[in-house]
Amino acid sequence: MNEHGHDHGYVADKEAYLKRLRRIEGQVRGIAKMVENDTYCIDILTQVSAVTKALQAVSLGLLDDHLASCVVDAARSSTDEGEEKVREASAAIARLVRS
C-alpha cells in the first residue's frame, strides 16, 4: 500500500517491468560500446530505434495499468478525483505522444 491508499496498477507486474528495464539498460550500454568501437552509424541508429521501441512498450504498459487501476478507482470514489486523474493521464499521454 502506498501514499495513494492502494497499490499502483503496475505493482502486480513489477518483476516483469524490472526485467525489461534491466534489458533496456544493457542495450544502452551496448550502444555506447558500438560508439567506442567506431561502429557504422546506421547500425547504431538501428539499435537506438530498438531501445526507443522497448521504452515505448514500457510506457504503454504502465499507462494501461494506470488507467485500469488508479483512474478507474478515482472515477468510482468521486467526480473530482476522477477528473483530476483523467487530467493527469491525458497530460502523460500527450508527453508520450510528443516524445
Next chain:
Amino acid sequence: MNEHGHDHGYVADKEAYLKRLRRIEGQVRGIAKMVENDTYCIDILTQVSAVTKALQAVSLGLLDDHLASCVVDAARSSTDEGEEKVREASAAIARLVRS
C-alpha cells in the same frame, strides 16, 4: 444520445473540432498546391509536419474527452464495462503513439 446511451465526450466541443478539421483539410489541399507548383521539398515537409501536429492535437483532445466521459462512466457502471473501455482506450493510445 447515441447507441452508447450517452453523449460522447467530444460532442460538447463538436463545432470546435469541426472547425479544426476543416482547417486541416484546407492545409492538406495547400500541400497539394505546393506539389503542383514544384515548391521546394523542405517547405512542403515543413507544412506536412504542421498538419501532423494539428492532427495529433485533435487526437489528444478526443482522447481526453473519451477518458473523461465514456471511460469514467463505464468505470462507474460496472467492473467489466470499465475494463473493456480501458482496454479499448489503451489500444487507441498505442495506435496514436505508434503513428
Next chain:
Amino acid sequence: MNEHGHDHGYVADKEAYLKRLRRIEGQVRGIAKMVENDTYCIDILTQVSAVTKALQAVSLGLLDDHLASCVVDAARSSTDEGEEKVREASAAIARLVRS
C-alpha cells in the same frame, strides 16, 4: 526547371503524390463527417491515426527524394552547398521525428 536550377526529386512522382494527398484530404473530410454524426470516439481516433500514418509516408517519400536529388547534387557541386543542404535536411528530419 525551378529557381534551384534543377527539378526537385519528387517532381518525377508528382502525380502519385497528388493522388495520395487528395486521398488524405478525403479522409480528413471523412473524419469531420464522423464527428458530425456523433460517431464513437475510438472509431474516430482510429481514422486519425490512419491519416497521420499516410502523411508520414508522404513525408518519408519526399525526404528520400530530396536526399537523392537536392542533397546529392549540392554535395557534388561544392562543400558549402553540401553542408547547407545537409543542415536543412537534418532540421526537416528533426521536425518530422518530433511531430
Next chain:
Amino acid sequence: MNEHGHDHGYVADKEAYLKRLRRIEGQVRGIAKMVENDTYCIDILTQVSAVTKALQAVSLGLLDDHLASCVVDAARSSTDEGEEKVREASAAIARLVRS
C-alpha cells in the same frame, strides 16, 4: 580509419556521445529504482518520456553526422555509392520516425 575507409561523422564527437549515453543509462537505472520503490505511475511515465527524448536527440545527432560525412562522401565518389547511402539513410530515418 574503419572498414569504410574513412572516419564516421560522429567520431569527432565520440566523447560527447558517450557522456550522453552514460547519462541515459543512469536514467534507465533510475526508472527501475522508481518501479522498485512503488513510485506513482505518472512520475515514472514522465521519466520514461525524458529518456525517450534524450535518445531521440542522440539519433538526430548521429543522423546529421552521417549525412554530412558518409552520405556526402559517397555522393562525391560515385552515383551508385551515393544512391546506396541515401537508400540506407532513408530507411534509418523511417525507423526513427516510426519508433
